[in-house]
Amino acid sequence: MRPLTDEETKKVFEKLANYIGRNITHLIDRPSDPHTFRLQKDRVYYVRTSIANLATSISRASLLSMGTCLGKFSKTGKFKLHITALDMIAPHARYKIWVKPNGEMPFVYGNNVLKAHVGRMGDDVVEHQGCVVYSMSDIPLGFGVTAKSTAEVRRQDPTGISAFRQSDVGEYLREEDTLFS
Numbered sequence: 001m002r003p004l005t006d007e008e009t010k011k012v013f014e015k016l017a018n019y020i021g022r023n024i025t026h027l028i029d030r031p032s033d034p035h036t037f038r039l040q041k042d043r044v045y046y047v048r049t050s051i052a053n054l055a056t057s058i059s060r061a062s063l064l065s066m067g068t069c070l071g072k073f074s075k076t077g078k079f080k081l082h083i084t085a086l087d088m089i090a091p092h093a094r095y096k097i098w099v100k101p102n103g104e105m106p107f108v109y110g111n112n113v114l115k116a117h118v119g120r121m122g123d124d125v126v127e128h129q130g131c132v133v134y135s136m137s138d139i140p141l142g143f144g145v146t147a148k149s150t151a152e153v154r155r156q157d158p159t160g161i162s163a164f165r166q167s168d169v170g171e172y173l174r175e176e177d178t179l180f181s
Contacts, residue, residue, distance in 0.1 A: 001038040001045070001055055001063060011079040012037060012044055012070065016089065019081075019130035019143060023092035040065060042073045046088060083142065083167040086132070090140035093132035095125045097146070097163055104135050107142065108170040116158035125150045131163055142168030 004012065016024050027035065027046070034049040040063060047055075047067025055066055068088060071081040081089075099107055103117020119136045127149045133141045144166045153162045 001040045001052065001060065001066070004037050004039055004044065008039065008044075008073070008079075009037065011073075011077070015071070015079050015081055019089045019094070019132065020092040021094045023094070026092055027088060035067075037070070038067070039073075044070045044073070044079070046070050046085075081143070081167065083169060083171045086140050086143060086167070086169070089130075089143060090132050090134075093130075093143075095122055095129055095131040095146060096134055097121050097125070097131050098134045098136050098138075099141070100136060104141060107133060107165060108168050110165065110168065110170060110174070112147075112161045112165050113144065113163040114158065115153055115156050115160045115162050118153065118162050121150050121153060121162070123150055125153075127152070133163065133165075133168070140169075142166070142170075 013024060035046055036049050036052050038045045038047055038052055045065060045067040051066060055063060068084060069082055070085045070088065071079055073079055097113060098119040099113060099117045100119040103113065107113055113133060125131065125146055127146055129146050130143060131146050132143045135141055142165060144163045146163050147161045148156060
């Protein structure tokens with residue numbers, strides 16, 4: 001495991017900022033419980049600093065993972081958030097969409113959020129920004145990108161797309177063989 005380079009850090013922070021904005025400081029500035037970002041193979045982990053220091057005694061070939069996997073760098077150098085990052089971004093999300101019970105299963109099966117499934121939506125949601133999708137009982141189901149602003153969603157027809165799915169909790173089952181390897 002190694003620390004991220006400046007370029008890698010910039011890409012990770014840009015992706016996180018798309019979902020949590022300035023709340024990214026809540027992940028970084030934690031004096032009582034310092035955390036750090038580490039890279040193992042092509043995956044980025046968010047790990048407690050004390051544990052990261054202890055992991056230096058384990059060889060890179062033997063270490064599989066530690067901490068929370070935020071995402072993965074592709075071969076082209078782009079950073080993609082994994083569903084495992086949901087616990088990090090959900091409490092700090094800027095934009096939120098709640099889906100009705102009849103829209104939870106379609107979303108968890110990998111579909112986009114339709115207007116007919118939107119239970120409520122933040123008043124200040126803008127177009128093409130990262131959002132977290134919740135059930136009506138405030139359970140985070142995944143995250144995506146808003147397709148329209150709040151005002152446009154209210155005017156669109158029920159079959160129109162309100163948010164594009166990027167990741168959902170159903171991936172734990174659908175992609176269990178590739179999620180952590």
